[in-house]
Amino acid sequence: MLLLIAAVSFVPPVNRFVYAILKSIRRPAPRTLAMMTIGVAICSGLYLYFDAIYQKRSFQPKYHDEFSYMIQTRMVAQFRLWAPAHPLGEFFETFQVINTPVYASVYFPGAAMMYAPGVWLSFPPWVMPLVVSSLCVGMVFLIVARLIGGGAGLIAALMLLANPIFRLQSLMVLAQAPALLLMLIMIWAWLNWRQRHHMRWAAVIGIAAGWCAITRPLDALCVAITIGAAMLFALRDNDRSRVLRSLVVIVIAAAPFLILQLGFNRMAGRGLFKTPFARNIEETFPQTALGFRPFDPNIRPRSTLPQKQAHYDKIAVDAIKSHTVHEALFNWGDHRLRLAVVANAPTWLMIALMPAGLLGIFEDRRKLAVWLTLPLFVALYIFYPFYLAHYVIFAALPVILNILAGADVIARSWPRRRKILTTFFALALSGLSISEFAEFNRIVNDEWFDAPQLTRINQTLAALEHKPAVVLFRWSANAAGEFPNSEEEPVYNSDVVWPDQALVIRAHDLGEWRNGALYRYYAQRSPDRAIYLYDRGDDSIRYLGTARELAVPHTTGATRPAIMLPAR
Known part of the structure; x- marks a missing residue:
């Protein structure tokens, strides 16, 4: 493709035409720039939406963080950051949510504040992330158009849309x-x-x-x-x-x-200067706070939930062990800087322009200030054990700017060949970006995590015969002795602010003796609420009876047989 583009760029009518167009929009008038920005944002939103349909993405939240943000967004929509602690908080303990002394998300509230209008307008959860992502593309165009030119801004927008991590998050309720x-x-x-x-x-x-x-x-x-x-x-x-x-x-x-x-810290973090996020690290992900420390196998999550213990082993232990001063000093470039650059460059070929781009970066203080966010991002995250692929989208602008600055510097360095070089880089960068779109690349798949059991659970609960209901989820192994995926957690009541407001309440099965407290609680408040038991080992669901019926055996000592229902 690049050879063809190079050949076309040498054709005088072609390079004159392309260069004339790029020159005409290099410094658009403020009104024109504003209209172009709006157009880029709208077109980006439409593309992200229809691309998700084309790729058959689920549009459903699946990650722990998403459910926590959804709960927080509903709270913010009611102008609050927490709700009263539930009397049976142990049944609703889950990832990234605090149950005492209040019921709240562990996350900083800024993202929820931005997503709250979606609750007021009754949008599905994915709509506001899509709107925000579209605005991001528009702003990237606007900034690059100011720093380099309108044509470069349009290419920058294409480069951001070509980023699979960005496309992935465009439908996710994340920060x-x-x-x-x-x-x-x-x-x-x-x-x-x-x-x-x-x-x-x-x-x-x-x-x-x-x-x-x-x-x-x-x-x-x-x-x-x-x-x-x-x-x-x-x-x-x-x-x-x-x-x-x-x-x-x-x-x-x-x-x-x-x-x-x-104020949020004081209520949910148990200290004015201790965030709920920091508290959650101590309780659920110990040894993962900022800084370096030797791994201590005796330090474990405080929770007794087996899925939290399993999840800690799955995602935290290796990260803690590998997060050392030696790794930070000697491997920061090979791992952390490399990920930040490679993840934000649509193709590795574009990275070749970055060294030349530094010449353009350092000749303009504005570009330098923007570019410095990249090394600062890498430097600050060196102190954090986790460094996940979706974190680095924050460094997209400096990487894109660096690449485009490289193309601009090279084109300006040969005035007699400027039309040819400008045409080549414009067509090459645009073509390489478009080649990373799923519509033109069969191996592209933005859906990283399928969550099959969570999908089955949602379908089963939607088809329950008896509602309102409480569904107790039992953590158990399947016939092969394998336990469920700890990344698929069904105990989130994310469609309401407080668990009791849900039509179908999701809670943990804590054993028949401890479940008695839950039966009695709902027998007093919603006696006809049906109680189900969902076994995650074999995906079976059983109807146990109403809260009123189940509360009686725990008072008299009698037992009541359960009715087995097939999972849908």
């Missing part, structure tokens, strides 16, 4: 897309502020920075450091008082978000 959008808003506001130091742009920087800080704090720090340093550098100018006032405005604008987080 990466909101954090990326807030980062892009911060950068755009700073680019405008640096022209005349207007206070309104300083306020936008502060709002975006504060919001990002309570979305993904480590990611927010990457941008805050670079923009803060750039603004302090501006103190060298004569207008020092205006720069200082801008910094004060930023702090004031960010303060409400930080105060909100402190």
